[in-house]
Amino acid sequence: MIDCPPRLEKQLVSRLLAWYDQHARVMPWRAIRPQVPNPYHVLLSETMLQQTQVATVIDYFNRFTEAFPSIRDLADADEQQVLKLWEGLGYYRRARNLHACAKQIVNEHAGVVPNTVEQLLKLPGIGRYTAGAIASIAYDIPAPILDGNVVRVLSRWFAITESTDEKQVKEQLWELAQLLVPDRRAGDFNQAMMDLGAMVCTPKSPTCLTCPMIKHCQAREQGIEESLPKRTPKNKPTKVTHHVVSIQRKDQFLFTQRPSDGLWSNMWQIPTFEAAHEKTLPDQIKEQLGLQVGKLEQCQSFIHQTTHRTITFTHWQAIHVTGRLRKNAGLWRRLDQLGDLPLAKPQLKIVATLQKSGH
Secondary structure (H helix, E strand, C coil): CCCCCHHHHHHHHHHHHHHHHHHCCCCCCCCCCCCCCCHHHHHHHHHHCCCCCHHHHHHHHHHHHHHCCCHHHHHHCCHHHHHHHHCCCCCCHHHHHHHHHHHHHHHHHCCCCCCCHHHHCCCCCCCHHHHHHHHHHHHCCCCCCCCHHHHHHHHHHCCCCCECCCHHHHHHHHHHHHHHCCCCCHHHHHHHHHHHHHHCCCCCCCCHHHCCCHHHCHHHHHCCHHHCCECCCCCCCEEEEEEEEECEECCEEEEEECCCCCCCCCCEECCEEECCCCCCHHHHHHHHHCEEEEEEEEEEEEEEECCCEEEEEEEEEEEEEEECCCCCCCEEECCCCCCCCCECHHHHHHHHHHHHCCC
């Protein structure tokens, strides 16, 4: 266990809360004392903030709360509507989990977000960090959190030089976070840790001279702050290629729905085929859609990065298309009539290209 004497613990907490009272970031979901936090807003924002920057989330949060003012409104919504509003935010499993979470809260908790970590962990998509964030921020329960910002702050305060990806080190960080979180203002303290990591104790070029903890930071004292936290090198993403084939009928384009599992599940797309398939692209089009393509003209190529994959998208325009579209294989839509079809970022990029070219 990393040593933190009680006196130091009190100093860290009081200094950080005093700093937070002066420098807290203003966010639409954040309640500033004496306002009372809205648990639904906390749940929504914490789900959106997983692996996404605050600046990106703000517009999506406002859009969601306008469309779904309460958790019951979200629970009653159609999944396609939820995915459409989430369009462009990425990591779409979060949207599905959020929707399922809202339904479970309405069905099992009378529409009230649970106020204990144990109950929160039983909800879809809620892990240890998110449960701690909701419990502390919404209900002032002294539950710890450990995101990238907090890991960095703690690693520097206590000069933790082992890889923070190692299970034993990560568990020590959780124990340290639990030790530090106060019984009162737990939510403010956790948000202060995140704000300090985002604003002062940044990954590169931390502004240590403005940090309220400069006198207590062991990494700063040793001159190793920029080298922490230590991370274990990750495996390189798998490289794959997807062929996107735009098929036009008068002023409409064909859109197909992705399978209910896997990447971008249940979302819509211009027909997309994996290059690793054993059959040729025209044969795949014939097999899946029932259409014969006389010629394919390449329009563009670009790379899209996901957590585990580097995907090269190659966009083709189908020429001289014949045959009858298989039943339930897809929908014909004008490019200005996609309001109910959720599309992932790569598909939005291709649609934008088609619109610019005058289609």
